[in-house]
Amino acid sequence: MVANLGYGTLIITFLVSIYGAAAAYFGARKHQSSWVDSARNAMLLTFPLLTITALSIIFLLVRGHYEIQYVTEVSSNSMPIYLRITALWGGQAGSLIFWSWLMSAFATAVTLRKWDRDREFLPWVILVSLVTLAFFLILSIFVENPFVSFWQSATGNITTAMFHPAGTTLYLPQDGNGLNPLLRHPGMIFHPPMLYLGYVSFVIPYAFAIAALVTGRTDDRWIRITRRWTLVAWLFLSLGLVLGGRWAYDVLGWGGYWGWDPVEIAAFMPWLTGTAFLHSVMIQEKRGMLKQWNMLLIILTYDLVIFGTFLTRSGVLSSVHAFAQSAIGPLFFGFIGLTFIVSLSLLNRRWNDLKSGVEMTSWFSREALFLLNNLLFVGIFVVCFWGVIFPVLSEALGIIGQKIPSLAGIFTGQKVTVGPPYYERATGPLFAGLLLLMGVAPLSAWKYSTSKTLGKAVWKPFVASLIVLIFLWVTGTRSWPALLGFWLCAFVVFVTLYEFWRAALARHNTRAENLLQALWNLAGKNRRRYGGYIIHLGVVLMALGIIGIEMFQTETQGTIPQGGEITLGQYSVRFDSLAVFDTADGRNVARAVVSVYKDGKYVGELHPRRDYYYEAQQPMTLAGVRSTMEDDLYVILVDWQPLSTT
Incomplete structure (x- = not known):
């Protein structure tokens, strides 16, 4: 009953989406506002309908409807309620419904805004949003249906179908397989929703960009309307990436936050182009430049959102984050190609209209430095895209080797793996360039700026950062990449603090406010600028962590008896005991107790363990971690042997 309700509302939502898209197009072409209003109502209806669908799945998960x-x-009987709820996005079919539900929520929210000033945008925003939603609903209805049931024939064969096949009865397993152990970490409660929120949020500025192209609006109105939507998308996508890194650190057991996994990169690529877009739209708002470039960036970001979803769900790439092989891959690929071609066609039609008569007057101006910032972001994107797509191409191009035997040695058809060394060597200098620009760009001026004026503004933070560099050298740091990275971080911090100090002091002198009040009022009046500075400081903290991992991480491994020790740098770890036991939620836990000493002084106890899930028949390694502001000690239980009795 509940499954039929969920599936029925899913189909109704799809039909409503198709109607709404058609009504919006017809109303725009015929200039009939009644059809546009009808399309708007259809858009508003999709959210409650998909809410019913999502709640139906959650009900089935919580109540254990294993048919x-x-x-x-x-899901399984041993899983707690909160994990059964989050299992909505723990599998392929459910995650597509969750994506669609979030898409309808955001599209509904933007539809509810006042459209008096921008009425011509409305039908095209509805059309783009509903076409995107309809595509995901097609996947859920025809390929990855979450409401399919088990049916048993008279001979005992088990089949799956949405509706009752003739000659079968409903098959009801006593228990389920349970969620993948890697997905039972608390981080997975928030990581996928944050990514999905970031993904669907970027659909909104893309929809407005397409509306501007169709209607011929070449001003920056669409950018100003979608500024907050873009910031929300960037924020959620950033949080999703950070939470995913934390999950990997806790669960995957390799002692790092980022492994350049293909699916990690698939989520990172729209973040790169989206961040470039966030910076470049300021140039269009301030100087009326880069209109064509901004259109291209948001089109690329939208299709990278779909591309990232495609890589995760098609199974085309091997990854710990990816779902199994699925038939939805070709559909995703076709939709990406269609939307990209249509978007570029519209952009090409308006290309000349989007040309700006404003020229860049100085290569030291803020708009020039922002443009260089954009090129670096896009450069990192190109490196990442090639690394992700090359294994697929190397396998697909094997057809050439089969057709032309003389080229068989080149086009072997084997999937070539691209590993972290490629990404680190190719992107490292580009990231360093971005850090440098984070320090220089805030001190440059719009429109007119020279090397002399920029030098006058930058010399104080530069000298302060050199003092940090000298201090690091004197205290024993000799790795030049580490020294360069620390200097860049120090330079950005001093520039940012200098900007805060300079502005607060000026307001203090003119308004007779104390410095803290002046700083607070400044941030309140220009939240975009000073919020960006705070983000820059956060990026510096992440950069410091990356430098620490890449340049100073040390590791060792060994077999130690009970009471034995292993030493790494300042730390000594003593193995005290091991307990192996079953838990009420279907796990076999092997838990070690180790004592940690630093410079011979006892500092605490860690409990690395390995959980084996009987239902899923999969192990999961959980490290014992001691985190301080100075360093992390990361201890993994790899294997163990019983004590000998002889």
Whole structure:
């Protein structure tokens, strides 16, 4: 009953989406506002309908309806309620519904805004949003249906179908397989929703960009309307990436936050182009420049959002983050190609209209430095895109080797793996360039700026950063990449603090406010600028962590008896005991107790363990971690042997 309700509302939502898109197009072409209003109502209806669909799945998961294939795949009796709820996005079919539900929520929210000033945008924003939503609903209805049930024939064969096949009865398993152990970490409660929120949020500025192209609006109105939507998208996508890194650090057991995994990179690529877009739109707002470039960036970001979803769900790439092989891959690929071609066609039609008569007057101006910032972001994107797509191309181009035997040695058809060394060597200098620009660009001026004026503004933070560099050298740091990275971080910090100090002091002198009040009022009046500075400081903290991992991480491994020790740098770790036991939630836990000493002094106890999930028949390694402001000690239990009795 509940499954039929969920599936029925899913189909109704799809039909409503198709109607709304058609009504919006017809109303725009015929200039009939009644059709546009009808399309708007259809858009508003999709959210409550998909809410019913999502709640139906959650009900089935919580109540343990294992006759439903999806429920059996991602839940079990031993799972707590909160994990059964989050299992909505723990599998392929459920995650597509969750994506669609969030898409309808954001599209509904933007539809509710006042459209008096921008009425011509409305039908095209609805059209783009509903076409995107309809595509994901097609996947859920025809390929990855979360409401399919198990049916058993008279001969005992088990089949799956949405509706009752003739000669079968409903098959009800006593328990499910349970959620993938890697997805039972608390971080996975928030990591996927944050990524999905970032993904669907970027659909909104893309929809307005397409509306501007169709209607011929060449001003920056669409950018000003979507500024907050872009910031929200960037924020959620950033949080999703950070939470994913924390999950990897806790669960995957390799002692790092980022492994240049293909699916990690798939989520990183729209962040790169989206961040470039956030910076470049300021140039269009301030100087009326880069209109064509901004259109291209938001089109690219939208299709990278779909591309990232495609890589995760098609199974085309091997990854710990990816779902299994699925038939939705070709559909995703076709939709990406279609939207990219249509978007570029519209951009090409308006290309001349988007040309700006304003020229860049100085290569030291802020707009020039922002443009260089954009090129560096796009350069990192190109490196990442090539690294992700090359394994697929190397396998696909094997056809050439089969057709032309003389080229068989080149086009072997084997999937070539691109590893972290490629990404680190190719992107390292580009990231360093971005850090440098984070320090220089805030001190440059719009429109007119020279090397002399920029030098006068930058020399104080530069000298302060050199003092940090000298201090690091004197205290024993000799790695030149580490010294360069620390200097860049120090330079950005001093520039940012200098900007805060300079502005607060000026306001203090003119308004007779104390410095803290002046700083608070400044931030309140120009939240965009000073909020950006705070983000820059956060990026510096991340950069310091990356430098520490890449340049100073040390590791060792060994077999130690009970009471034995292993030493690494300042630390000594003593193995005290090991306990192996079963838990009420279906796990076999092997938990070690180790004592940690630093410079011979006892500093605490860690408990690395390995959990084996009987239902999923999969192990999960959980490290014992001691975190301080200075360093992390990361201890993993790899294997163990019983004590000998002889």
